[in-house]
Amino acid sequence: MHRNTQWGDHEPHETHHRCLDRSDDSRRDRFRANSFAQQVWGACGISTPEDKVVAKYSKARLTCGNTGYGFRHIQTKHGEEWQGLAAIENRNWRDIADMAISKSLDTPDLVVPQGARTCYSGQIYLVNHVNGQIAKTVEPTVIVDNGVIVTAFPGGKCRA
Template sequence: MRAKLLCAAFAAAFIGTTGTATAHAAPPADDRSAWAAAPHQPVSRVQVQAAPPWGACGRSTDPQKLVRLFTKNRVVDFALRCGGPKYSSSPTWGYRHILWRHKGDFERMAAGTYQNWRDIADLAMSHNTSDPDRWKHSGGKSCYSRVLYLKNIRTNKVVRKQIFKMIVSSSNNIITSYPTGTHC
């Protein structure tokens, strides 16, 4: 009986009260700093980690469903939600927008790094959340930008230096993130 109660408590903690798996916070900065640090710093196997799992967004999934939570500090979190509008052929915010409008941009950034587009998107949002180079607030939105040095994780050579922007609503929902040539 005690084992069943412990299993039930563990399941409740893991699944949460809503019945869906909880989103993962960003890894500590030390885990990913080599990806964003100066180009002369080596990347060790220990430091290279795939992005944490993102929640799934189906065609009919609620636009407010949490995909991934990025922790800015101990007080503020930025939420990547499914976004929408759902069923739209051109979504305007959230994961659906990034997938529809910027997946190709992130795929081009991932070329030569031995990572996928989602790893690079997660990396960009994580670093724009925790350590932006520049930020600007206006019109109920915030813009964060950061230069990242993307390295080939097998050869440890920089394959590109790129600025990434992230736009966040006043309610701390991520509207979009993408590679660009200019800061906020």
């Protein structure tokens, strides 16, 4: 039996959505559609501990964190950037951030060690669902430290 839980301390459930992923940059006219799991992120209230897990990914977990790392940092420092991208697909910023983090960690295009941290980047495409055309290409950056996501933002791409 599948329960749809959005709030509380329940494990996030998985649903699926599609994003376009270029499998070979040398063939610019060929795109391969990949499914990335979209999960409902756990809630981070005012008194929620920093180490509460919001979402789990293949190489790291997103915790509530604080203004310097984790969900609270991403929401405060990069939420408007993610929302701008989400508007393209008429979605919530967390859906686009989740897709980008998933892509970057599961099938990164670039992995750059940065001391104790590692930077992951994986190109995603945002589609205008009215006309079916790719509206924007983004190379998000995800920084991980000891299995915990420090930050995730839409642009920048990891620098070698």
